[in-house]
Amino acid sequence: SQTIHQWPATLVQPVGSPLSLECTVEGTSNPNLYWYRQAAGRGLQLLFYSIGIDQISSEVPQNLSASRPQDRQFILSSKKLLLSDSGFYLCAWSVSSPQRGFNSPLHFGNGTRLTVT
Amino acid sequence: TQLLEQSPQFLSIQEGENLTVYCNSSSVFSSLQWYRQEPGEGPVLLVTVVTGGEVKKLKRLTFQFGDARKDSSLHITAAQTGDTGLYLCAGAYSGAGSYQLTFGKGTKLSVIP
Numbered sequence: 001s002q003t004i005h006q007w008p009a010t011l012v013q014p015v016g017s018p019l020s021l022e023c024t025v026e027g028t029s030n031p032n033l034y035w036y037r038q039a040a041g042r043g044l045q046l047l048f049y050s051i052g053i054d055q056i057s058s059e060v061p062q063n064l065s066a067s068r069p070q071d072r073q074f075i076l077s078s079k080k081l082l083l084s085d086s087g088f089y090l091c092a093w094s095v096s097s098p099q100r101g102f103n104s105p106l107h108f109g110n111g112t113r114l115t116v117t
Numbered sequence: 118t119q120l121l122e123q124s125p126q127f128l129s130i131q132e133g134e135n136l137t138v139y140c141n142s143s144s145v146f147s148s149l150q151w152y153r154q155e156p157g158e159g160p161v162l163l164v165t166v167v168t169g170g171e172v173k174k175l176k177r178l179t180f181q182f183g184d185a186r187k188d189s190s191l192h193i194t195a196a197q198t199g200d201t202g203l204y205l206c207a208g209a210y211s212g213a214g215s216y217q218l219t220f221g222k223g224t225k226l227s228v229i230p
């Protein structure tokens with residue numbers, strides 16, 4: 001069966017410090033991978049998605065970046081955190097299949113609660 | 118940008134009551150998904166509806182996709198405390214090279230024993 005691991009679960013970082021959140025998927029090959037941010041009252045905001053190794057699309061301009069060095073590994077990074085980066089970050093994967101298209105469900109990790117102080 | 122409006126934003130009911138939450142848009146979606154999220158966890162898929170007018174049942178939960186594929190509803194019969202959580206709808210739309218869903222802001226349901 002497929003599993004998704006996301007860590008750490010919680011993180012408190014000072015303003016200006018770097019960030020690295022990691023997500024790995026097991027039990028599937030060539031998944032689509034996603035980073036979302038969930039802020040209170042604002043729903044889920046898509047930050048990045050990837051259809052393959054080193055193929056990253058950014059949805060919103062920000063001081064965050066994403067990388068996919070391996071097929072089932074997705075990393076969210078920042079060189080200098082801002083207070084506004086605080087939030088709940090969710091990694092997700094979906095099946096990559098042109099036939100299923102957008103009907104493929106997203107499978108989420110348990111998230112990282114980031115507090116920037 | 119496709120927007121999904123969910124209502125109500127908050128709902129608090131007694132155990133055993135029925136409820137309906139709504140997901141509305143002015144855009145047409147190729148499919149719509151419903152997720153439930155518990156505090157400190159990621160959303161979990163409940164159902165995907167694809168065809169206009171489609172009705173799907175998952176035990177006490179009934180999901181309906183509008184005929185025009187612009188809206189959906191979730192009806193829970195005889196709510197239980199285990200139904201407590203944030204219910205999110207997400208609409209998928211066609212777009213060359215686009216692999217994303219548009220999420221609503223969710224309905225936060227509290228079922229009181």
